[in-house]
Each structure stands twice: as C-alpha cells, then as structure tokens.
Amino acid sequence: MKDNGKVTIYDISKRLNVSAATVSRALNNNPKISSKTRELVFTTAKEMNYKQNRLAQALKSGKSKNVGVIVPYINRNFFSSIIRGIEEELGPHGYHVIICQTHEQMDTEMEQINTLLNTQVDGIFMSISKSTTNIDHFTKVLQEGKFLIFFDRKLDVPGVSSVVIDDFKAGYMSTAHLISQGCKRIAHFSGDLNLEIYKNRHDGYISALENHGLKPDPRYIFTTLSNVESGAAAARKMWELKEKPDAVFSASDYTALGAVQELKKQGVRIPEDFCISGFSNEPFTQYMELPMSSIDQTPLRMGQIAAQVFLEQVDSDQELSIEKKVVLSPELMVRKSSNRSLAELKVQ
Amino acid sequence: MKDNGKVTIYDISKRLNVSAATVSRALNNNPKISSKTRELVFTTAKEMNYKQNRLAQALKSGKSKNVGVIVPYINRNFFSSIIRGIEEELGPHGYHVIICQTHEQMDTEMEQINTLLNTQVDGIFMSISKSTTNIDHFTKVLQEGKFLIFFDRKLDVPGVSSVVIDDFKAGYMSTAHLISQGCKRIAHFSGDLNLEIYKNRHDGYISALENHGLKPDPRYIFTTLSNVESGAAAARKMWELKEKPDAVFSASDYTALGAVQELKKQGVRIPEDFCISGFSNEPFTQYMELPMSSIDQTPLRMGQIAAQVFLEQVDSDQELSIEKKVVLSPELMVRKSSNRSLAELKVQ
DNA sequence: TTGTATGCGTTATCAT
DNA sequence: ATGATAACGCATACAA
Numbered sequence: 071m072k073d074n075g076k077v078t079i080y081d082i083s084k085r086l087n088v089s090a091a092t093v094s095r096a097l098n099n100n101p102k103i104s105s106k107t108r109e110l111v112f113t114t115a116k117e118m119n120y121k122q123n124r125l126a127q128a129l130k131s132g133k134s135k136n137v138g139v140i141v142p143y144i145n146r147n148f149f150s151s152i153i154r155g156i157e158e159e160l161g162p163h164g165y166h167v168i169i170c171q172t173h174e175q176m177d178t179e180m181e182q183i184n185t186l187l188n189t190q191v192d193g194i195f196m197s198i199s200k201s202t203t204n205i206d207h208f209t210k211v212l213q214e215g216k217f218l219i220f221f222d223r224k225l226d227v228p229g230v231s232s233v234v235i236d237d238f239k240a241g242y243m244s245t246a247h248l249i250s251q252g253c254k255r256i257a258h259f260s261g262d263l264n265l266e267i268y269k270n271r272h273d274g275y276i277s278a279l280e281n282h283g284l285k286p287d288p289r290y291i292f293t294t295l296s297n298v299e300s301g302a303a304a305a306r307k308m309w310e311l312k313e314k315p316d317a318v319f320s321a322s323d324y325t326a327l328g329a330v331q332e333l334k335k336q337g338v339r340i341p342e343d344f345c346i347s348g349f350s351n352e353p354f355t356q357y358m359e360l361p362m363s364s365i366d367q368t369p370l371r372m373g374q375i376a377a378q379v380f381l382e383q384v385d386s387d388q389e390l391s392i393e394k395k396v397v398l399s400p401e402l403m404v405r406k407s408s409n410r411s412l413a414e415l416k417v418q
Numbered sequence: 419m420k421d422n423g424k425v426t427i428y429d430i431s432k433r434l435n436v437s438a439a440t441v442s443r444a445l446n447n448n449p450k451i452s453s454k455t456r457e458l459v460f461t462t463a464k465e466m467n468y469k470q471n472r473l474a475q476a477l478k479s480g481k482s483k484n485v486g487v488i489v490p491y492i493n494r495n496f497f498s499s500i501i502r503g504i505e506e507e508l509g510p511h512g513y514h515v516i517i518c519q520t521h522e523q524m525d526t527e528m529e530q531i532n533t534l535l536n537t538q539v540d541g542i543f544m545s546i547s548k549s550t551t552n553i554d555h556f557t558k559v560l561q562e563g564k565f566l567i568f569f570d571r572k573l574d575v576p577g578v579s580s581v582v583i584d585d586f587k588a589g590y591m592s593t594a595h596l597i598s599q600g601c602k603r604i605a606h607f608s609g610d611l612n613l614e615i616y617k618n619r620h621d622g623y624i625s626a627l628e629n630h631g632l633k634p635d636p637r638y639i640f641t642t643l644s645n646v647e648s649g650a651a652a653a654r655k656m657w658e659l660k661e662k663p664d665a666v667f668s669a670s671d672y673t674a675l676g677a678v679q680e681l682k683k684q685g686v687r688i689p690e691d692f693c694i695s696g697f698s699n700e701p702f703t704q705y706m707e708l709p710m711s712s713i714d715q716t717p718l719r720m721g722q723i724a725a726q727v728f729l730e731q732v733d734s735d736q737e738l739s740i741e742k743k744v745v746l747s748p749e750l751m752v753r754k755s756s757n758r759s760l761a762e763l764k765v766q
Numbered sequence: 767t768t769g770t771a772t773g774c775g776t777t778a779t780c781a782t
Numbered sequence: 783a784t785g786a787t788a789a790c791g792c793a794t795a796c797a798a
Contacts, residue, residue: 078791089769094793104767121562124536126791129774134473136516136537145502145718150493157492157519163419166537168484168514171505189472189484189514214469327705353700357675359707370493426775438787442777452783477790676782 077120085114097122128190137380139172139407140179140196148350148369149197152221155373156195161383165192172199180207193217193380200262217383221365221376223265231383231385231394233376237267240365240400241274244319244347247363247402249282251345251410253317253418257290258324259304271349290315294325301328309336316344317408323348323355323364330360330407336390345408349400361405425468430682433462445470475536485642485728488518488527488544494697496717497545498615500569503721504543511729514542520547528555536575541565541728546573548610569724570715571613579731579742587749588713589622591694592667595629595711595750599693599758600663605638607652607673619669619697638663642673649676656686664692665756671696671703671712678708678755693756699749709753716746 079093085095088107095103097110128134133269139156141149157167168191170182179199179294185250186194193216208227211218220232248256258275261268276286301324308315309332320326326348330340338344340360348355351366379394386392427441434441438457443451444459476482483736487504489497489680505515516539520531527547532555534542541564556575559566568580608621609616626636639658640652649672656663657680668674674696678688686692688708696703699714727742 079793080791090791091770091793092768094791095768098793100793107767114773119534122536123477123538123791125473125482125538126774127793129473129477129776129790129794130794131472132450143502144492144505145495145498147495147498150495150498153517154491154493154519157517161518164533166516166518166533168516169501169505170509170514171502185472185514188469247665275714304528342772354702354705357702357707358705427777428775432792438775439777439786440784442775443784446777450783455783471775474790475777477792478776478778479775 077118078123079120080110082115082118082120085118086110090300092392101135114358122161123166130191131184133192134190135164136166136168136189137166137189138170138182138189138191138194138196140172140182140186140194141170142174142197142199144171147352148222148367151369152197152373152376155370155375156286157373159374159377162379174199174201176202176204183207183211187211187214187216191216192384194221195219195376197221197223198265199223200265203264209281212267217380219376219380223267225266229393231379231392231396233372233379233396233398234267235372235398235399236402237270237368237400238274240349240367240402241271241319241321242278243274243400243402244349244363244365245275245278246282247404248317248345248408249278249284251341252406253345254283254284255287255290255313255315255317257292257308257315257318259292259294259301259318259320259329261294261296261321265294268321269316277318277415294320296322298328298331301325302332303328303362305329306331309333311372318344318346320346323350323362326362326364326407327354327358330358330362341406341408341410345410347408351403355403356405358407360407363405363408364403366401366403370399372398425466426471427468430463430466430709431458432466433466434458462708463474478482480538481540482538483512484514484516484537484539486516486518486530486539486542486544488520488530488534488542490520490522490545490547492517492519495700496570496715499717500545502722502726503723504725505721507722507725508614509739517713522547522549522738524550524552531555531559535559535564537582539564540732541567543567543569543724545569545571546613547571548613551730565728567724567728569720571615573614577741579727579740579744581720581727581744581746582615583715583720583746583748585616585618585748586622586625586699588715588750589619589669590626591622591748591750592622592697592711592713593626593754594630595627596665596667596693596695596756597632599665599689599756601637601693603635603661603663603665604630604632605640605656605663605665605666607640607642607649607670607677609642609644609669611641616669619667641660642670644670645672646676646679649673649678650680653677653680657681657686666692666694668694669715671698671700671710674710674712674755675702675706678710689754689756689758693758695756703751704753706755708755711756714749714751716749720746731751735748 079090083090083093122197172179212229218230224232279286294300294304347363349365351364355362355364427438431438431441444456520527560577566578642648642652673727695711697713699712703710703712
C-alpha cells in the first residue's frame with residue numbers, strides 16, 4: 071500500500087462514480103448532501119487512506135491555519151513557556167505554530183517577518199529584539215491583513231494588540247519589598263532602556279524609592295546585559311563605591327545571580343548585609359544555594375492569553391483589526407536572598 | 419498603499435505587458451531570460467511590494483519547505499535547545515519549523531503526525547512519548563515519502579534515521595565515577611524502562627558495577643518519574659533500607675534534586691556520606707546550593723546534527739531513504755555533589 | 767442532492 | 783527570449 075500520500079478527492083470521486091465536488095462536500099460536512107453518500111465517502115476515504123492537503127485548502131481559502139512566533143531565542147525558559155502556552159491554546163483550533171528566532175537582531179527580525187508573510191501565516195506573535203527601533207516591518211504586517219500581537223517586549227504600533235505584564239508594578243513591588251526589609255540604599259541593575267520593559271521596571275524602582283522618601287541615586291543604577299558575567303561585573307563596580315548599596319533590584323535573574331556569586335566572594339552576607347531580588351523566576355532561582363527572590367511573569371498564561379486575543383480577532387471578522395492591550399499582574403516570589411525575617415530566625 | 423498582500427505575478431505581468439511566465443522566470447533567475455526584463459521585473463516587483471506566495475509554490479512543487487518537530491513539552495530546556503539547533507541549521511536553507519507537543523501521550527503523538535502530514539511538511543523530527551509502543555504511525559510517515567528522524571528518544575523503525583547520545587556510556591561513566599569516589603553501594607533512579615534511553619542508562623550502570631566487581635542489587639533500583647517529588651519519594655524509600663546505599667546515579671536531574679533535598683533533611687552529608695549524580699545538565703544543576711554532577715547531552719548539537727541528517731537526505735534524492743544512525747558522546751560534568759576530593763579539601 | 771466549471775498563485779511544458 | 787496553457791488539490795458559485 072505504497073500510496074505516497076497522493077490520494078486526492080478525485081481518486082475517491084472516481085472510485086465512487088461521483089464528482090469531486092460531492093466528495094469535498096461530504097468531507098466538509100456540508101449540509102447539502104445525502105447521509106448515504108456522506109457515509110460512503112467517509113468510509114472509502116479512510117479505506118484509501120486519504121489525507122486532506124492543507125496546502126491546497128489554504129491556497130483556496132486564503133487561510134493557512136498557521137501562525138508564526140518570533141522570539142530572540144527559543145531555548146530561554148521564559149520564551150519557550152510562552153510558546154507552549156500559545157501552542158496549547160491554538161492547537162485545538164487547528165492551528166500550527168511556526169517558530170523563529172531573531173538572536174536580538176533587528177534585521178533578522180525583519181527577515182523572519184517577511185518569510186512568515188510569504189508563508190501566508192494568519193498571524194504573527196512576537197517579542198521584539200533589543201535592537202529594534204524601526205516599526206515599518208510591523209505596519210507592513212497589518213497592511214497585508216494579518217494579525218500582529220506583541221507579548222512582553224512591545225512597541226507602540228497602532229492596530230497591534232499586546233499582552234505584557236505590568237513591569238512598572240513589578241519594579242515597584244520588588245523595590246518596596248527591599249525597603250520593607252530595612253534596605254536604604256537600593257541599587258538597580260537595568261537592561262537596555264531602549265526596551266519598554268526595562269524602562270518600566272526602572273521607573274517602578276524610582277517611583278518606589280521616592281514614595282518611601284528615598285532619593286534615587288544615578289550612581290546606583292547599572293546598565294547590564296542579561297547574563298551572569300555582566301551581573302558580576304556590575305557587582306564589582308557597585309562595590310567600589312564609597313557608599314555601598316545595601317540591596318539591588320535586578321531586572322534579570324542572571325545578572326542577579328552574577329551579583330550573588332561576586333558578593334559572596336567578597337564575603338558579603340546575604341540577606342543580612344545585602345538583599346537581592348531578580349526578575350523572571352527562572353527555574354534555577356528556587357534551587358540556588360541561596361534561593362533568590364524574583365518576579366514571576368506567568369509566561370504560560372501570557373502565551374495562552376495572547377492566543378486568545380488572536381482567536382478573538384480572527385472570529386470577529388472585523389475589517390478593522392481591533393487593538394487589545396492586556397496587562398497581566400506580576401507575582402513577587404520572596405525567597406531567602408531578600409528575606410531578613412527568615413535569616414534572623416536562623417541566626418537566633 | 420493598502421495592497422492587502424495580494425500582489426501576484428499577474429499584477430506585475432499586466433503592468434509590464436509581459437506574461438506571468440516571464441515574470442516567474444525572472445523572479446526565479448531562470449537563465450532563459452534577458453537581463454533587461456529580469457531587472458525590470460525585479461524593480462517593479464519591489465515597487466509593487468510583491469511577495470511570493472510560498473503556499474502556491476509549495477502546492478505546485480510538492481515541497482512545502484516546512485518541517486515538523488514533535489516533543490513531549492517544548493518548554494523543557496533539553497527539548498527547546500534541540501529545537502533551537504534544528505531551527506538554526508534549517509533556517510538558512512529556507513525551512514520553517516513547526517512545533518508540536520505530545521504531553522507524553524501516544525494518541526496525541528499520532529494526531530500530531532497526521533496533521534503535520536496534512537500540512538505537507540517535508541520531514542518530521544521527533545522524540546517519542548513515554549507511552550508510545552506502536553510504530554504504525556511512524557511507518558506511515560515513510561510510506562508517504564516524508565523523512566522521519568528521531569532524536570534522543572527513539573524506537574527502532576526501518577528507514578528512520580536517529581540522533582542520540584550514547585546513554586549506555588553515560589550510565590557507565592557516571593557509575594564508574596561514583597565508584598572512583600569510593601562508593602560501594604550505588605543505587606539507581608531509573609525512568610520508564612519502556613524508553614530505550616532509560617534502559618540504556620540502566621544497562622550502563624549495571625555494566626559498570628559488574629566491571630568493577632560490585633554486585634548489582636535490585637533493591638537499589640528505583641523507578642521514578644522525572645520530577646522533584648518522585649525523587650524525594652525514592653530517596654525516602656531508599657533510606658529505609660537496612661543496608662543504605664552510599665551513592666545514587668539518577669537518570670534525571672529532577673529526581674536527583676529531590677533526593678538531595680530529602681537526604682539533607684535527614685542530615686546526610688553530601689558528598690562526604692553520599693554521592694549523587696544526575697542527568698541532563700539542566701541549567702539549575704550548576705547553581706544549586708550543592709552544584710550537582712550531571713551528564714551533558716549536548717542538545718544544541720543534537721538538533722544541529724539531526725537537521726544536517728535531514729538536509730543530506732533531502733539533497734541526495736534517493737528513492738530509498740537511507741537510514742543514518744548518529745550516536746553522540748555524552749559529557750560528564752563533575753561537580754560537588756559527587757566530588758569527594760573537593761569536599762576533603764574544604765574539610766581540611 | 768449532485769455535477770460542472772472556475773480560481774487560489776505558481777511553475778513547467780510546449781510552442782512561437 | 784517570451785507567451786499560452788495546464789496542473790498542483792481543494793472548495794465554491796452556479797446549473798441542473
């Protein structure tokens with residue numbers, strides 16, 4: 071039975087001495103068909119091992135039932151969890167998910183968008199790359215009548231929906247928590263302020279300081295890359311200051327980890343002398359020598375909701391795509407790295 | 419300029435008063451075309467913002483330039499790293515990667531394969547689910563003339579290529595290492611022996627014991643699920659034995675982690691009293707309170723090589739798909755959890 | 767209820 | 783070097 075997968079509705083129609091249209095109707099549960107022929111078609115279709123060609127169907131209908139997801143790197147826990155959420159929400163609706171990586175490069179981002187459009191995806195989900203400044207490639211997606219949905223890292227583009235967490239609030243919560251632990255000189259490891267998310271975390275940090283009567287000090291703010299080395303380097307610099315900080319709110323778990331490692335080397339006791347709080351709730355944070363406080367961004371949920379927003383747009387066949395902005399609440403996970411009550415209990 | 423992405427070669431041909439065939443030839447760099455018209459077509463194509471429709475091209479050519487990747491869960495570091503490897507190797511060749519999850523269910527695995535075939539993917543990469551026993555859905559892929567490539571978790575199916583690590587060797591290396599640390603009663607946390615990988619890790623463990631004059635003891639072998647709770651439970655059971663083991667080779671980092679947590683609770687000193695070694699080199703293993711020894715499976719590389727195998731098969735347009743079996747070497751990462759020389763240094 | 771014919775956008779074959 | 787046409791597999795408007 072080496073059919074090579076080339077069984078078409080024509081093969082079935084010949085075998086049954088009916089027209090291809092009838093077969094097509096039967097297969098699609100079209101009401102205008104006798105139940106006998108429908109049954110007949112179904113059974114022989116199965117018999118002949120017929121497989122519908124989604125390509126042809128897509129070409130005909132203008133809907134490919136494919137969506138693209140573009141992220142910097144797919145093997146980052148945060149992003150792969152979002153993708154999982156999207157897949158699980160969209161799969162049952164017959165969609166396939168095509169994944170693309172930008173490696174944080176705007177030009178590959180543009181390329182990926184182009185090839186996805188060529189593939190006739192019905193929509194694109196994405197987190198913009200760090201180096202993205204231009205928005206022409208986004209408006210192009212809209213022009214071509216495809217849906218575009220940002221998650222986490224977004225840019226304000228008219229007509230584009232987005233699902234993000236409240237990064238300002240996350241920054242505020244983290245900082246306020248550090249203050250509640252008695253910290254007075256709180257530093258901040260920021261990411262690229264070109265990205266809204268880092269800007270918002272930063273602003274939340276500043277706002278929390280001010281609301282608690284602490285004066286923000288620019289020397290306490292370090293721009294870092296989201297990796298261990300960069301965190302260690304920032305910690306070193308930080309420790310050269312005359313008036314050393316007594317806490318840091320890091321916008322990345324990796325930089326926070328680098329800081330922990332560096333400060334420990336220098337003999338700093340955490341959380342007794344120094345409190346630290348990271349961002350993203352990476353799996354490793356809870357298994358560390360010193361379990362680290364962090365912000366959970368609920369990526370699975372973020373993906374699911376992004377998918378739901380997409381489905382809504384698809385269903386409501388509006389000419390104008392409605393713009394929907396969803397903001398999720400972050401969750402602060404307090405762990406030992408910033409929990410002095412815990413530490414004191416142990417000391418006693 | 420609301421073109422809605424509907425610019426076709428016909429639109430270009432009309433504008434230029436040439437035939438669509440000419441436009442197609444020009445766009446495809448067909449030699450049989452004058453360079454003037456080629457240039458002309460190119461510039462107007464760009465002008466009109468023409469985008470090739472890959473769907474139509476795929477339908478015509480029978481090649482979709484899409485591949486499917488099926489894994490249990492895409493947000494497990496191991497799998498997402500493999501997917502990254504595949505994407506990075508295949509992307510430059512014009513392929514898109516469609517991802518699917520099985521949630522370890524054979525029936526969804528079968529479903530995913532079917533829908534991928536409907537989508538006319540050119541090939542499927544996959545790691546089988548735990549519950550997979552039947553191979554009919556795999557041979558079906560071959561019958562339809564599509565390439566099938568297993569990575570990590572495979573089954574022996576004629577005509578199917580695979581890329582795996584040498585799990586036997588990994589089990590052997592880990593166990594031999596524990597023996598070299600002076601451990602005599604080495605336990606094993608195994609996974610589902612239905613999966614070849616766990617079977618091989620187990621066999622490597624047994625072989626290492628025997629080659630070093632140690633007698634395998636069935637009471638020292640625990641079947642676990644790959645999660646923290648299961649590891650803790652196994653550790654509890656293990657510690658109820660009269661003659662307690664002095665080491666464990668775990669086939670999963672998560673069960674190993676569960677064991678570490680449980681044993682610490684019971685006051686066991688690691689690695690002094692008990693050595694432990696995990697599997698997969700999950701990111702958290704190196705950041706743990708007690709950095710954990712583990713086996714690196716080089717997933718990125720595994721994905722790249724799987725992709726290369728696919729490309730080879732595609733290029734060599736053999737009628738018969740050649741079966742290629744690649745076995746990669748695992749790397750043992752020795753860390754504190756099983757490193758007594760390190761521990762002794764500290765003790766002194 | 768069923769058949770006929772057409773088109774989705776491309777490319778390849780055959781002419782010219 | 784270029785044009786006309788058919789075909790990939792399917793779904794639909796229109797006829798019957």
